[in-house]
Amino acid sequence: MDITENSLCATFQQSFLCCRRVGSLPWQELENLLTQQPCLVLNILEKTVNHPLTRKYPPSLQYRRLFLLELIKKHEKSGAEPLDDLYSALAEVLNSEENTVCYKSYFLPSGDAVTLCENIAIISEGTTGLVTWEAALYLAEWAIGNIDVFRNRTILELGSGIGLTGLAICKSCFPKKYIFSDCHQMVLQHLRDNICLNGFVLGKELESQEDTENTQHSDIAQLSVMELDWDSITEQQLSRLEADVIIASDVVYDPDIVTSFTKVLCKLLLCRKVNRHPELLIASTIRNSETYKLFQTKLDDAGLKWQILDDPKRSIFSYQSDCLIQILNVTLKV
Template sequence: MDSDTRRDISIVKYLTKQFLCCTAIVKMNFMLLDGNKDYPLDLDIQKQILDSTINSDLIKRYPIKTSYQKAFLKLFMAKIEESGNAIHDDLYTTYCRLISLQDEESVHYRHFLIENGTLNCITLKESTNLISKGTTGLCSWQGAAVLSDWCSENIRHFHGKNVFELGCGVGLTGMSVISVCSPNQYIFSDCHPTVLDMLCENVKLNFLLNKQHKLSNMCDTSLRLKLQLKYKQTDIQIIDLKWQDIDKYIMESSPQPDIIIAADILYESDSFDSLTLGLKHLLTSSNYAVFAATVRNENTISQFLEHLGNHNLAFEEYTSPKWTTSIQSINSPVRILKIFRKI
């Protein structure tokens, strides 16, 4: 394969990955294009990019929101014009089709390409709004993407282990861990009914290889099993669990988790008492937790760390992953915290 072909594949792959997960347009990285001012964005390359993004079979079956597709294509055509190239007719045709559509979707899909030797595509149904039905849990946030990449870089922490996730939302981190790390057991937990329903849809969409899944009717207990299935060697469970009920969960469950994870749950200080007490029940001398916390407010993070100390829990920081897909229009750092019992 010559250098021009490799460069063509790299540009198509780079833009496709950003498009599929709906990287914020203001953060859309065209560096590969901008860094090659003399590189001809010829008609063939334009068509390849269009066919791997907006016109792909994946997007036709599980579409991302129309407004995003319009904005991406508009920006792409502007970049082509800046490079002095003619725009492919199919780009104009596709743009005309998109602007004729109404932007009224309440839900859409996003697709996350996760590479670790092989390429895994995780498709998630999400709300088109950051806050919907009284919760922020119906869409994926920056911390979930960063934690997903950290887990992919640290497979040894998860392979063959029992993993428990707090406040899992629609499932990005968990599905990444299951796809890449092959844990023995993965338990998703959340307490918002709409979030749990959408999470069940996403787990079945990505992991249900046949229709022989098990749904529980444990409605007479406070800990409801929403979904249970097996994907390859991983036992997957979705449970309805409030943090203040974690002590009951520990009494009723087996085995104890080897590692507890969470992403972007440290935003409401009123919840820190129940969260920290719940962690204290989950943590033993032989396990630990890994939290990804987007630092929107330093004081909020400090309050949580203070709560840990008050409950005889300690923390240290892991190095953030080398690279992650930016999926939000924010520029805040993400801290990776290892939390454990003091010796």
Template sequence: MKEESESFIDTLKYQFLCCYPLHCIDWDAIPKGLTWEQHKQLIENTALQPLNKKYPIKISYQLNFLKRLLQQLEKHCDEVHDIVYESYCAVQQRVAKDTTEKYAYKHYVQPSLDVSITLRESKSFVAEGTTGLCSWQASIALADYLVQNIKLLRGKCVLELGAGTGLCGTIALQCCGVRHMLLTDGSHECIELMKENVLRNFREASEVNDGEYEIKGKLLNLCKLEWGSVSDMKWPNGFSADVILAADVVYDDTVFDSLTNAINYVFKIRDDKCEMLLAATVRNEHTLNKFLNLLSTLDFQYIEKDVMPLDKCNFYWDRTTPVKIFQITRKS
């Protein structure tokens, strides 16, 4: 019973810190008969967790999370520890002030990988004219796939298109032995946010030039790249893409021509000696197929890869809408 309770508390901590959607949390898995000390542990591992106190996640999420937690504890326990009610009231008092805040944090923690990543991101899906200022589920899914297949990136130069907050690239750089990472986005605001997130997560990073960092012998560059102007891109010294990454970039068919142009250009300058890993949230099957068909007209081929199942994943993301991952290469 004790092991079951500790496992549940740990799982809930990681889900809370990354703002895992409340409807995805298995609230029925809460162990019956939790002790008062375990009630306290639940709060100390979520609302009062040191990461959340230093870099708080969305207040609205915290409030709704604690409300659901209270409901479950009141249903299954004779009494609920005062700290749970006190935490709920404390968060409730912060709601009005929080409405003026445009940004909050998310934390992706996985002790088995020695990973703890804190990202500042927009609380809105669309901000500053871009959707890239917050993390999306396909980016987390791709990161999870990469850490389970480290050999795909080990010792290689990796280019990410539409990197947004830098989530996927940051995890890959930490876990996958990447030699040189180039994170790009068409939004200046995304590049500035990535810089902030890089410096927060890589304390040992040494800035060689503007947007260029050395991290324990590895190189990281952050560059603005508009897909339609990829031929004007000034590539970092010594960078030659072995692998291209992209996540949640195929939801808008009006950008497909410029996106495929960018992909085609990078493959050409590498004499097709590279590959691409694309993760797509399947909101509209027709839109995804339109993009894949466009790739086919440029002599690309693709293979769908297995997404990590929930019971084997390292990070949590909303699986309500399916995510697909494709390995893309040029036909020989």
């Protein structure tokens, strides 16, 4: 295949494995090439539906069905001979039973992948934390482009959800220690499962806010999971974590939690480590401008300074084109 076909297959593979909306895939580009390269459909089939990651960690049944139906439609439109492999793949999907969970895989520049078990429903178990949101991908991409911010440092993530950002950082940015945190028990369990799914072994878990004992030094990042309630945790407890960098993504979506979140940020920024305050990065998808403005106002009122960071190049992960995301670098006002 020439470079155009290689690039197209790579786009289909990346988009399929992370379940980007079927209609957003480059079907027109595929249609344009099929008249000269009818075998391209089989190449895409092997890199998507028949990929080893799909076999081991399958995307949702509905997603695979919609994808195959569109792929078959494009192949038939090209006038090429029917392909048994396409119809066999569709038959396999149609004869399978749907599950409440699915898998999404995200390739990293190293060629490694982060694979996550996610809920199919956006809201389940009373939380939205069992799926991956756009700002998590955005922050992970920014981190990979700014490795030195995380290299050999202790990272605390607030509202880790099911773990995309943290796992991408742990696989790409060489942190010394990474502390995932959340407050929902079901989210925490899914988070632990996804950490193990990606080949990491959890060290001493921070089962309570008092338990922050360091594990033995290792060249591999020390990973732990912590139940962290923004309203009840104290500055002293946060200080024991000795975090160099604090991050969060897609946690500023509800006006009711903005005050609690701002208060915990204040506590964290007051935690000095060797006469230096920790770095604080907050990535947000701006769905409601009033809620986002309220967050910025709360930061101002709390005596915190914020600065919008430059966008990452968006060259690693797929995004919704109409998705407005920003990363704020938050510091104490001098």
